[in-house]
Amino acid sequence: xxxxxxxxxxxxxxxAAKMDELKAGNLSFxxxxxxxxxxxxxxxxxxxxxxxxxxxxxxxxxxxVAGKYNNLKPLEFVGVLKEIVSEIKDVEPxxxxxxxxxxxxxxxxxxxxxxxxxxxxxxxxxxxx
Numbered sequence: 723x724x725x726x727x728x729x730x731x732x733x734x735x736x737x738a739a740k741m742d743e744l745k746a747g748n749l750s751f752x753x754x755x756x757x758x759x760x761x762x763x764x765x766x767x768x769x770x771x772x773x774x775x776x777x778x779x780x781x782x783x784x785x786x787v788a789g790k791y792n793n794l795k796p797l798e799f800v801g802v803l804k805e806i807v808s809e810i811k812d813v814e815p816x817x818x819x820x821x822x823x824x825x826x827x828x829x830x831x832x833x834x835x836x837x838x839x840x841x842x843x844x845x846x847x848x849x850x851x
Contacts, residue, residue: 733764740760780809791823799823800843804847820844
């Protein structure tokens with residue numbers, strides 16, 4: 723669940739107002755600390771929403787990150803990756819779990835004839851986005 727435009731705009735206004743207050747330099751120590759705390763809280767709200775968006779919208783992506791698909795054959799794994807990428811329209815979240823899969827299944831990939839197919843498909847997938 724991401725931020726709506728209205729929520730994002732409200733948080734931007736809070737950040738701008740607090741930054742202006744702090745730059746003015748005419749605040750008492752107590753007022754300065756209150757403004758800093760409000761600014762910190764606003765940034766935390768933004769970062770929580772960003773983290774929720776990364777893994778909260780796609781169940782298969784969460785399962786990929788958790789390692790559920792690490793025992794699949796390379797061709798099946800690539801199929802899962804393709805499905806996730808087509809849904810989320812981004813490859814960045816799948817890169818670390820894919821690297822983990824390749825590290826864990828290196829011997830299987832070398833032995834399988836699917837290894838060349840997987841390498842080609844991964845390259846095509848990454849280059850597509």
